[in-house]
Every structure is written in structure tokens, then in C-alpha cells.
Amino acid sequence: MTIGLLTSGGDAPGMNAAIRSVTRSAIARGFKVIGIRRGYQGLLEGDMYELGARDVSDILHRGGTMLYTARSKEFATPDGVKKAKDILDRAGIECLIVIGGDGTYRGALDLSRLGVRCIGLPGTIDNDIVCTEYTIGFDTAQNTALEMLDKLKDTEMSHNRCSVVEVMGRKAGHIGVRVAAATGAIDCLTVEKPYDLDEICDKIIEQKNAGKTHFELIVAEGVVSKEFTSDDIAKYIEAKTGVTSRATVLGHVQRGGSPTCYDRVMALKMGYYAVELLANGYSNRIVAVKNDKLVDYDIEEALKMQKGYDEKLHSVLRILSI
Numbered sequence: 544m545t546i547g548l549l550t551s552g553g554d555a556p557g558m559n560a561a562i563r564s565v566t567r568s569a570i571a572r573g574f575k576v577i578g579i580r581r582g583y584q585g586l587l588e589g590d591m592y593e594l595g596a597r598d599v600s601d602i603l604h605r606g607g608t609m610l611y612t613a614r615s616k617e618f619a620t621p622d623g624v625k626k627a628k629d630i631l632d633r634a635g636i637e638c639l640i641v642i643g644g645d646g647t648y649r650g651a652l653d654l655s656r657l658g659v660r661c662i663g664l665p666g667t668i669d670n671d672i673v674c675t676e677y678t679i680g681f682d683t684a685q686n687t688a689l690e691m692l693d694k695l696k697d698t699e700m701s702h703n704r705c706s707v708v709e710v711m712g713r714k715a716g717h718i719g720v721r722v723a724a725a726t727g728a729i730d731c732l733t734v735e736k737p738y739d740l741d742e743i744c745d746k747i748i749e750q751k752n753a754g755k756t757h758f759e760l761i762v763a764e765g766v767v768s769k770e771f772t773s774d775d776i777a778k779y780i781e782a783k784t785g786v787t788s789r790a791t792v793l794g795h796v797q798r799g800g801s802p803t804c805y806d807r808v809m810a811l812k813m814g815y816y817a818v819e820l821l822a823n824g825y826s827n828r829i830v831a832v833k834n835d836k837l838v839d840y841d842i843e844e845a846l847k848m849q850k851g852y853d854e855k856l857h858s859v860l861r862i863l864s865i
């Protein structure tokens with residue numbers, strides 16, 4: 544069996560651990576692995592090479608993806624998918640393991656309709672893949688964001704300020720709500736739960752009058768826009784409360800860094816599971832986590848699922864920030 548392997552969409556810490564796991568699990572079963580550089584775009588350009596066990600040495604602890612990644616416009620067209628299938632056929636690749644998010648899976652679904660045996664692994668810092676409780680990279684990203692928040696806390700405390708901190712997550716508030724809870728923020732603005740900025744300001748005033756000297760407000764990036772930035776939120780809070788406020792956008796720093804133990808171990812397990820699925824004759828499946836266990840779903844079915852949100856954690860952090 545020849546398995547193509549690619550990473551697509553935004554990179555995430557732990558993708559390398561998954562690449563190592565897939566490669567070595569496949570080699571251990573006597574399969575051949577072809578690494579495809581730069582996701583579906585690299586596939587369309589035929590940018591691929593055979594991966595041996597030693598090619599994936601010394602990558603477990605590295606962030607990013609040794610296969611590089613890209614978002615491909617050409618692949619998103621029917622002609623692009625057809626071209627990709629022809630390239631896979633010419634390279635003798637009958638199976639494809641893709642690591643990425645929902646967009647990556649849609650590509651895998653298109654290829655599976657043309658007969659390629661595809662398996663998807665969830666890789667994105669946002670944890671916004673609908674069929675799974677966890678995605679590779681999420682744990683590292685939330686810990687990186689938390690480390691930055693701890694540093695901000697030192698300076699906001701020294702100056703008696705309010706820090707408005709924007710975290711990543713595209714349209715999802717999973718990183719936001721977790722780090723808000725972990726840092727003791729006054730609240731977190733996310734698209735999943737309604738908020739009232741005036742109520743938050745009243746809470747700040749009340750707490751300031753009761754002796755609290757510094758505050759954090761976490762903003763999930765899905766809430767902001769060009770017309771409503773984190774800086775605008777900081778200015779609004781300062782004007783309404785009299786507490787000097789500064790906005791910090793954490794940005795792409797959250798995508799980098801050495802993966803946590805949790806991300807590495809999950810990536811390792813998922814990579815092994817993906818190869819096992821192919822070896823046992825399954826295809827067109829997404830590997831996911833449900834109730835802390837690895838499971839797999841049909842790709843089409845997986846894409847139709849609804850993502851949960853930790854509503855309870857959000858409510859509790861609001862109650863605790865008194």
C-alpha cells in the first residue's frame with residue numbers, strides 16, 4: 544500500500560508528531576509513505592518525496608510542519624480535484640492521510656468521491672473541528688496564550704490597568720474561554736455566548752470601588768472586525784470606567800512553539816490509528832475524540848456534526864470573577 548501524507552490549512556504544534564507517527568506506523572506494516580509538501584497546492588504541483596523512518600527523526604519536539612502547509616484556491620475547483628487525482632494515480636498513491644481542519648476534510652471528501660481512500664486527522668489550534676472534542680495543537684496554543692497572559696498580568700498589575708487580550712480561534716471561542724478561566728479574567732468575549740460590554744464595564748467599576756486594581760478581558764478573534772477592534776474595546780472600557788486599558792493581539796505566536804506532552808501523545812495515537820484504519824480496509828474516515836477516546840466517523844457525516852462549546856466553563860468564570 545502506498546500512502547500519501549499532507550498537512551493543510553493553518554499549521555499547528557503536534558503536526559510533526561503526527562507525521563512521524565503515520566510514517567513509522569506505516570513503515571512498520573510494510574507500507575510506503577509519500578510526503579506531499581504544502582498541502583493540496585503541493586499535490587497539484589507534484590511536490591512529493593518518499594519518507595523513510597529517519598526522515599521523521601528529531602521532529603517530535605518541533606512546532607510547525609516539516610511538510611509545510613498552504614491553502615489552495617485551485618484545489619477548491621472540480622478541475623483542481625480531478626488534476627490532483629490524476630497526479631496521485633501517476634504516483635501510485637491509492638491512500639491519502641490529511642492533517643488539518645474542516646476545509647482539509649472537504650478536499651478529502653472530494654478526492655474520496657473519485658476513489659482515493661482518505662483518512663483525516665484533526666490538526667488546528669482553534670479546536671473548531673465539528674466532529675471532535677480535541678484537535679492537535681489546541682493544547683499547546685492555549686498554554687502559549689496563557690504564558691503570554693501571565694506576562695501581561697505582571698505589567699497590568701504594576702500599573703493598575705486593564706488588559707484587553709485578543710486570542711486566536713477564527714470564529715471559535717475555545718482558546719478564549721479556556722485561557723480566560725485559567726487566568727481569572729473578568730470575562731471573555733466570544734461568538735458562542737452573548738455579552739454586554741456595558742455590563743462588563745459596570746462590573747469593573749464595582750470591583751475597582753471594592754479595591755481591585757487590575758483586570759483582564761479576553762477577546763476571541765471572531766468577535767472583532769475592522770470596525771470593532773480590540774483597541775476599540777480597550778478605549779471604550781477606559782472611557783467608561785476610568786481604568787487605563789491597553790489592547791494586545793497575541794496573533795501567530797499562538798501557532799508556534801514546541802508541542803506539549805498532551806499534543807504529542809495525542810498526535811502519536813491518532814497517526815497510529817489512521818494507519819490502522821487503512822490497514823483494516825477502512826477509508827473515508829475522520830479520526831476524532833469522543834469522551835476522551837479515539838473514534839472515527841465517515842467524512843461526510845463528520846462535516847455535518849455540531850460543535851459543542853464549554854458554556855458551563857464560561858458561566859463559571861463569570862461567577863468567579865467577582
Ligand code: F6P
Nearest residue numbers: 553667668669711712713764798
Ligand atoms: O485556523 C488557525 C488560525 O490560526 C486561526 O486561529 C486564525 O484565524 C487563522 O488561522 C489565521 O490564518 P492565517 O495564518 O492564514 O492568517
